[in-house]
Amino acid sequence: MPEAPRDPLRALPKSIATVCLSGSLPDKLEAAASAGFQGVEIFEQDLLTHDGPPEGIREMAADLNLAITIFQPFRDFEAMPEAQRRRNMDRAERKFDVMQALGTDLVLVCSNTLPAALDDPARAAADLREMAERAAGRGLRVGYEALAWGRHVNRWRQAWDIVRRADHPALGLILDSFHTLSLGDTLDGLAAEVPGERIAFVQLADAPRLTMDVLGWSRHFRNFPGQGELDVPGFTRAVLEAGYRGPLSLEVFNDEFRAAPARRIARDGHRSLIWLDSVVAAPSVPAAPLPPPPALDGVEFLEFAVDEARGADLAAFLGTLGFRKAGQHRSKAVELWRQGGVNLVLNAEPDSAAAGHFELHGASVCATALRVDSAARALSRAEALLCSTWRERAGEGERSIPAVRAPDGTLILLVEPGARSIWESDFHLLPGEDGGALEGVDHVAHALSGGQMDGFVLFHRAVFGLEPGAPLDLPDPQGLVRSRAMADPAGRVRMPLNVSESRQTATGRFVSAIAGAGVHHVAFSTRDAAAFVAGRSAPMLEIPANYYEDLGARFGLADEELAALERGHLLYDGDGQGGAFVHAFTVSFEDRFFFEVVERHGGYDGYGAANAGVRMAAQARARPWMPGG
Numbered sequence: 173m174p175e176a177p178r179d180p181l182r183a184l185p186k187s188i189a190t191v192c193l194s195g196s197l198p199d200k201l202e203a204a205a206s207a208g209f210q211g212v213e214i215f216e217q218d219l220l221t222h223d224g225p226p227e228g229i230r231e232m233a234a235d236l237n238l239a240i241t242i243f244q245p246f247r248d249f250e251a252m253p254e255a256q257r258r259r260n261m262d263r264a265e266r267k268f269d270v271m272q273a274l275g276t277d278l279v280l281v282c283s284n285t286l287p288a289a290l291d292d293p294a295r296a297a298a299d300l301r302e303m304a305e306r307a308a309g310r311g312l313r314v315g316y317e318a319l320a321w322g323r324h325v326n327r328w329r330q331a332w333d334i335v336r337r338a339d340h341p342a343l344g345l346i347l348d349s350f351h352t353l354s355l356g357d358t359l360d361g362l363a364a365e366v367p368g369e370r371i372a373f374v375q376l377a378d379a380p381r382l383t384m385d386v387l388g389w390s391r392h393f394r395n396f397p398g399q400g401e402l403d404v405p406g407f408t409r410a411v412l413e414a415g416y417r418g419p420l421s422l423e424v425f426n427d428e429f430r431a432a433p434a435r436r437i438a439r440d441g442h443r444s445l446i447w448l449d450s451v452v453a454a455p456s457v458p459a460a461p462l463p464p465p466p467a468l469d470g471v472e473f474l475e476f477a478v479d480e481a482r483g484a485d486l487a488a489f490l491g492t493l494g495f496r497k498a499g500q501h502r503s504k505a506v507e508l509w510r511q512g513g514v515n516l517v518l519n520a521e522p523d524s525a526a527a528g529h530f531e532l533h534g535a536s537v538c539a540t541a542l543r544v545d546s547a548a549r550a551l552s553r554a555e556a557l558l559c560s561t562w563r564e565r566a567g568e569g570e571r572s573i574p575a576v577r578a579p580d581g582t583l584i585l586l587v588e589p590g591a592r593s594i595w596e597s598d599f600h601l602l603p604g605e606d607g608g609a610l611e612g613v614d615h616v617a618h619a620l621s622g623g624q625m626d627g628f629v630l631f632h633r634a635v636f637g638l639e640p641g642a643p644l645d646l647p648d649p650q651g652l653v654r655s656r657a658m659a660d661p662a663g664r665v666r667m668p669l670n671v672s673e674s675r676q677t678a679t680g681r682f683v684s685a686i687a688g689a690g691v692h693h694v695a696f697s698t699r700d701a702a703a704f705v706a707g708r709s710a711p712m713l714e715i716p717a718n719y720y721e722d723l724g725a726r727f728g729l730a731d732e733e734l735a736a737l738e739r740g741h742l743l744y745d746g747d748g749q750g751g752a753f754v755h756a757f758t759v760s761f762e763d764r765f766f767f768e769v770v771e772r773h774g775g776y777d778g779y780g781a782a783n784a785g786v787r788m789a790a791q792a793r794a795r796p797w798m799p800g801g
């Protein structure tokens with residue numbers, strides 16, 4: 173048994189492979205350092221394309237306080253026919269020269285993928301032993317990693333068998349979460365079979381579950397821990413339980429990451445390791461003291477950035493849905509519009525965060541206020557996760573609500589239950605009745621531009637403890653929309669995220685209109701969506717008769733029921749387990765955002781994804797709402 177480890181994960185150096193990041197090699201180093209990493213893996217291709225001596229990279233890394241944790245990869249080395257053997261040893265010596273110039277002592281050898289490679293573990297062991305012996309002569313070490321698509325070696329146990337047979341102190345095992353988890357393998361048995369000090373290096377990557385060849389999956393779709401669907405926490409726990417105490421290093425090949433700003437991706441990477449740290453708690457490995465995520469109790473309000481004219485238009489639109497003006501801010505050009513449990517704030521105050529948002533994006537949601545058990549704890553968690561925070565100036569006697577800035581630049585305000593509500597402290601409340609048909613905000617759907625999904629998923633998961641659902645593909649007539657719904661465990665805060673590469677889809681049009689990502693629609697919950705729609709003058713999205721014909725066939729609904737749905741332009745979905753969902757959409761406000769009313773029954777937990785294609789096709793036909801129109 174390995175000795176019970178004392179250092180928690182947070183004490184391990186955090187490293188990132190240069191292959192994760194865009195730009196030149198110096199750009200990559202600078203981004204890794206600015207995000208707070210202690211080390212980098214130098215990916216050979218990044219060095220080959222760099223115009224300058226390796227010694228310069230060594231100096232630059234040293235100036236940035238970055239250790240070069242490993243040089244990689246060294247390929248197609250072991251178990252080659254005799255004729256190739258000498259050449260490969262010479263090749264290794266040349267790379268040892270480069271490593272010494274770089275100032276790193278570890279090289280990654282990945283398992284041979286060549287058709288000519290021999291299926292001969294004894295030969296592989298002898299070759300690696302000789303390489304390790306040569307490395308040791310220079311004070312260097314070798315690590316051996318099983319690639320999931322290796323010709324003969326693709327599981328960690330096979331790689332370990334070869335390392336064990338080679339039996340050289342300068343040779344160790346390299347574990348990579350992607351290669352293990354992508355094959356459906358686990359690290360069960362690792363602690364019993366492999367002494368911690370024989371694990372030379374650990375690489376971490378997550379990925380969405382895809383059905384495709386594992387090489388293509390690995391080279392294009394890896395992402396950071398917490399962004400995908402693999403059990404990276406379980407993997408990490410196992411290497412720590414085995415006694416490994418070297419760097420934890422992100423190694424992600426991802427087309428979107430390579431095209432994104434290096435600093436943003438590096439910051440996401442570090443955030444993912446801080447998050448991982450907090451969820452990896454194992455009997456022998458205490459979790460890092462990250463404050464726990466807030467307990468969420470729904471959306472207290474949504475705030476729209478407007479100016480005076482847009483504010484009046486939006487107020488008129490909300491009026492058609494049955495909202496009424498319920499309050500006027502005591503000191504600012506801010507109105508409260510309310511219906512039942514839904515609060516919408518229209519902010520036209522000059523020189524505010526909202527005004528800045530309006531300048532950049534026009535009329536749009538600039539803040540989402542979540543009810544949390546402790547705003548202070550949520551803020552300190554967000555700060556520990558490298559998020560920026562914000563506090564708006566407040567008038568005399570008004571509540572100042574702390575906020576975290578979301579990746580789209582909007583604010584997430586943290587509202588604690590208090591003796592006096594923010595409405596009483598900050599607003600003149602106006603008398604009146606709204607009928608109370610809306611119970612609350614069911615979900616807040618975001619539209620993202622290409623390449624933003626992984627960063628948003630990680631942000632909401634790490635900071636607020638929202639869990640991502642499985643990725644879905646939704647068909648818009650103008651292109652595909654990829655979707656992932658995030659929700660807290662109790663389902664009180666729900667946030668579907670949609671992204672589209674096309675500018676012509678409903679999602680793409682929103683991102684163009686708003687010049688960025690943001691809230692695309694807000695869904696309100698009600699007990700009776702049909703009655704809600706029937707009693708309002710709001711322009712609802714028209715749904716074609718063919719849809720109702722199919723609905724009758726799929727769910728066997730009675731004719732009267734179908735007719736009632738059709739009359740209200742209502743959509744219907746069932747989960748096959750007694751749960752049902754009835755919902756309807758307004759047309760959009762100036763082709764920017766729209767509203768939805770939803771009725772959930774019997775524990776239905778989705779968002780009507782089956783109806784998204786019909787909704788998006790209807791939106792492509794519909795004219796947006798215009799004031800006075």
Ligand SMILES: O=C(O)c1ccc(O)c(O)c1
Nearest residue numbers: 245282317348390391423
């Ligand atoms: O895709 C590859 O070739 C490759 C190279 C080195 C690695 O560590 C790895 O996990 C994959």
Ligand SMILES: [Mg+2]
Nearest residue numbers: 317348375423
């Ligand atoms: Mg690897």
